[in-house]
Amino acid sequence: MQFLRAYARNPAALIGAALVLAVLAMGLLAPLLYPGDPLSLAGRPLQWPGANPRFPLGTDPSGRDIAAQLFHGARVSLLIGFSATAIAVVIGIGIGALAGFYGGIVDTLLMRVTEAFQTLPNFLLLLVLVAVFGSDIKTVTIAIGIVAWPPVARLTRAEFLSLRTRDFVQACRLQGLSDAHLILREVLPNALPPVIVYASVVMAIAILLESALAFLQLSDPNVSSWGNLIGLGRNVLRAEWYVSAIPGIAILLTILGVSLVGQGLNDALNPRLAGR
Amino acid sequence: MSLLEIRELSVALPAGADRALALDQVSLALDPGEILCVVGESGSGKSVTASAIIGLLAPGLAVVSGQIMLAGEALVGQSPEAWRALRGRRIAMVFQEPMTALNPLMTVGAQIAEMWRAHTDLNSRDITAHSLAALTEVALPDPEGALRAYPHELSGGQRQRVMIAMALALEPEVLICDEPTTALDVTTQAQVLALIRALQQRRGTAVLFITHDFGVVAEIADRVAVMQQGVVVEQGPAATVLSHPTHPYTKALLAAVPALIAPPPRELAAGSVLTLRGVTKTYGSPGMFRRRKAVKALDAVDLTLRQGATLGVVGESGSGKSTLARCVVGLLPVDAGDILIAGEPLPHGRCAAAGLVQMVFQDPFASLNPRRRVGDQVAQGPMALGTSAAQAMAEARALFGLVGLEPDAVARFPHEFSGGQRQRIGIARALAMKPRVLVADEPVSALDVSVQAQVLELLRGLQARLGLSMLFITHDLRVAAQICDDIAVMQNGVVVETGPIGEVFAAPRHAYTRSLLDAVPGRALFAA
Incomplete structure (x- = not known):
């Protein structure tokens, strides 16, 4: 209890926990929101995000839904x-x-x-x-x-x-x-x-x-891992940079979250160092 | 008007501490040329008083009311710059632990020179001359060598002399000594106390001397202030307070100071339970890449512990007494010689040895696992020897009762206990194994004097009830006088004198024993 209270007092640690929980939620919700294989062809390749309401994050060079890959990729990355x-x-x-x-x-x-x-x-x-x-x-x-x-x-x-x-x-x-x-x-x-x-x-x-x-x-x-998606975007990096950028941001936020949780744990487990 | 006046000073502790105020309406006055001793147990606020005077309150502490006046000048609420100009120059401080108060990477000379470099505009040749004079004044054996030495090359007493030289370098009006001799051996303590006394008289410095030891008070104080829980409960001339205390807390503290008189010898059954023959232990064995000289921690030690008796092993730090304890319980292997318990050498198997000898450790905070319930820590030993969990826990509860704790306290964690209570748990843990010999390594050194008396009383009572045989390691001759039947005096790994404690104290044969007895502080006052 004391540990949780020490942890909750640290705003950065709470942001980190929220990020990690968000990624966890993405992974859990993936089969509900995007049932079926995320690697199956879904539409015309390389549609920009927002161009087609069916694909809010666009499609990759093979015409697969990036949003579906992102959600399923959360499971793979966390696993x-x-x-x-x-x-x-x-x-x-x-x-x-x-x-x-x-x-x-x-x-x-x-x-x-x-x-x-x-x-x-x-x-x-x-x-x-x-x-x-x-x-x-x-x-x-x-x-x-x-x-x-x-x-x-x-x-x-x-x-x-x-x-x-x-x-x-x-x-x-x-x-x-x-x-x-x-x-x-x-x-x-x-x-x-x-x-x-x-x-x-x-x-x-x-x-x-x-x-x-x-x-x-x-x-x-x-x-469908995030890394695979970045790899797919490599060949179209100059024109359709979003293919690599979207999973890149996902990785960035996940690692930021994990690191902030680690820092928060450190401060909560070493109360004498906290607050410096 | 006094030189230094503390007027109704109150200092608040951070929220959630065990009390609201670290200092509650503390009023003290200090005149030039006088030594005021502030005495109290841990948590009494005596060190907070010192840090408030020098403006170095720990983070979280804050002055809420009252004032500190130095020669008519208000100190509370000054700017940091004003404090800096004051510290060292008009108020100086000597700390408890001279090793951590000195920078290990700077020579002593460079550290003393900083005093003049920071506060005066003398040139470096004058500074060196001043440094040398300062070290000469504190009677260091080789002042010029000491200037070039690093702190680790000096002994504890020499380091404390350097600290005193630094504190007095700029001839401050007020010198604050915060337990300056607590980390020192008793003979060194006597020398440092005499030095502080002599310098203070020569210069007319006002000294505020913080201590927990009434023996030291009796040696050095002109006036005494007794603190309890942040309140000054009694103050007055040393002679009056020490011989005619009025406040019950002062009376209790004074009564808890053990007398340096050996108790009358007890009737004991014949036979010995622990015998040491020619035990030798050397640290740092010589080898191709070892630069350090081998140190003989134990040199052909012969000792006998009588059945049901307490054998005290006394000596200063480095005398080998703790090594002796660890060799006897089997935590350290010996190089030569025999340790026989009930006529047999200690078996190699840990389980077989557990029932023969157990140990009570010095530091009550380090000797219990902070993450496990205390009952489990007591019961796990018998369980390892095959006792059922239920029975072991029942025995643990009974033992908690025996050592004066609530049996229900077995379910608590170590941090919920005070130092004295933890030491009782350590004793219960040792007794749970029903050992033939109990080795107690400085079991009361880390405790306040009143708690010390209680734990010694407990050990005496347990010995009478259970017929315990004890090897009792201590540096404090007063403590030894409370509990030991026989005594062995150690110096540099050699036992220089043994015998019944009454005989050794009354007629010490060895010069070292005599010097130890002479150095006990407050001997004259507490002899009766």
């Missing part, structure tokens, strides 16, 4: 965002927790692996994974999760390093509790707040990475 973030956070917390809690040789090994991942540019690694394993939507999501976990692991490790020597953890050791209990029940709940905040960053990165893949036409062509 990829949440799933890839979940994968990255689970891997990151697992590796970071083990490295930070045990230290020594375990820490050295796991952190060298993490650094190996971090030194490769994210997007190149993603391209390689997609090139090798194919580009259907599941593979793309998993691949994004795999390239996004190292910062989560480093953050979790840092929290664990400082928490594992606290008196309350030592007291639990003396009570005869297992390492699993110490990690999961004592340290992890205290280490989680910064990781949750960082998860919003991971989510923004995941949505952007998928869009970038789609722009290069390397994402799943059989789903």
Whole structure:
């Protein structure tokens, strides 16, 4: 309750929450407003927004309804965002927790692996994974999760390093509790707040990475994602720029929303830093 | 008219605090050449008084009424520029923690020089000469070396001397000392108190000295003001207030100061429960890339804890007493020697060790997990050893009753308890494992003196009822005198003297023990 009140006191955080909820609503309403396949041909290609009352946001170079693709694309973008973030956070917390809690040789090994991942540019690694394993939507999501976990692991490790020597953890050791209990029940709940905040960053990165893949036409062509739509507009960018601009704005607002939510969470979880 | 006058000063706390006013109609007066001690427990408003005088109230605090007069000049409501000209030059302050009050990236000389650079237009050669003179005056062993030293290269006492030199650099009329010796060892504290006294007398500075320790008051104060909950409840000459207190709160505080007299020896059963033989622990083992010198934290320590007795381990910071505690409970491995509990070395399995030895920690705020209910934290130990959840929780409720808490408090979270109550929870958590030996590492050092007395009373009572054997680590000889049967004095990792506490206090054999006893503040006053 106290947490919600702290969060609600921050106007930027509320705007962020409203944006994310709006995108969520778009995804939920998509099948009601635009039943049927958004990728099916709907009318004459490249109609400008407002030119035809049937297509308020116009049509793309293949004559598909942009509004329908936008609404269905919200589902895809959010799904990829949440799933890839979940994968990255689970891997990151697992590796970071083990490295930070045990230290020594375990820490050295796991952190060298993490650094190996971090030194490769994210997007190149993603391209390689997609090139090798194919580009259907599941593979793309998993691949994004795999390239996004190292910062989560480093953050979790840092929290664990400082928490594992606290008196309350030592007291639990003396009570005869297992390492699993110490990690999961004592340290992890205290280490989680910064990781949750960082998860919003991971989510923004995941949505952007998928869009970038789609722009290069390397994402799943059989789903109507925002990135695919931007990619379709690439060839007509100078004359019919709206094809790329409309989904671009959608991505911009979604990422803005997610980032503001993250900032709001940060302020609400660290009340001492709020108001600075 | 006094030099510094605080007239009916009221300072408001932010909305939602535990009370409306941090200071409520506080009136104090300070004359040149006198030391006024403001005493009180945490939350009494003594530090807020100091920050109001120097115009550095924490954000959220605001003066609502009253006035502060310095030599007839009103301070409340001045412009920030006027405050800046005043601070350092006419009112100076010495803080509690000298390490955080000094900039770790600047040499001591550069930091002292800033005083003259900010407030005067002396040239740099004169400034260096002044800095050197200032450091010489506070009796630093090597003033010229100290000028070039960085704060981490000095000891705590030396850093506090530097702070005092900086505060007195511009010969201020008023010096505010906010718990300046609380972070220091007892022998260093005695030296710093003597230094403040000497400088103050030589220069006729008016000193406002904030402290929680009545021993320090007895050492240094001319006059005393006692604060409780933002109100000055009693003030007067030190001798009168200390020997004939009138307000019940002052009486209670004075009564809570433990006497430095060992209790009569108790009858104890024969036999020992904990034996240490030649225990050695070295930090920073030498290696190719290690630059730091290896430090022997424990050097061939031999100790014996008698069954049902309390063995006090006393010493100053760095003496190895906390390392000793952590080695005994098995949190740190030893390099050499044996630690035997009931004749056996501590088993490697965590569960097997849990029933033999438990620990009570120093910091009541760090020793409980803030995100879990306190009852769960007490009950989880027995549950890990196979007790059913229902029975473990019933035992936890009984233990809460035993340590003087409401049994229903098991469902609450740590932040809902005060420091003293948290320490009781820590004791309950340790007792839940029914240990043979209880190790208490400075269990009352973080507590106010009245709460300290209650927790010591609790430990004494529990020992009588449960026959506990305790290893009691403390830096405070008064506390040791309250609870220990035997005592071991440690210096630089070596036990220099052991014996029954009465004998050691009455006739200390080792020079270090004597210096520790002599340095206890307010010894003359509270001896009786």
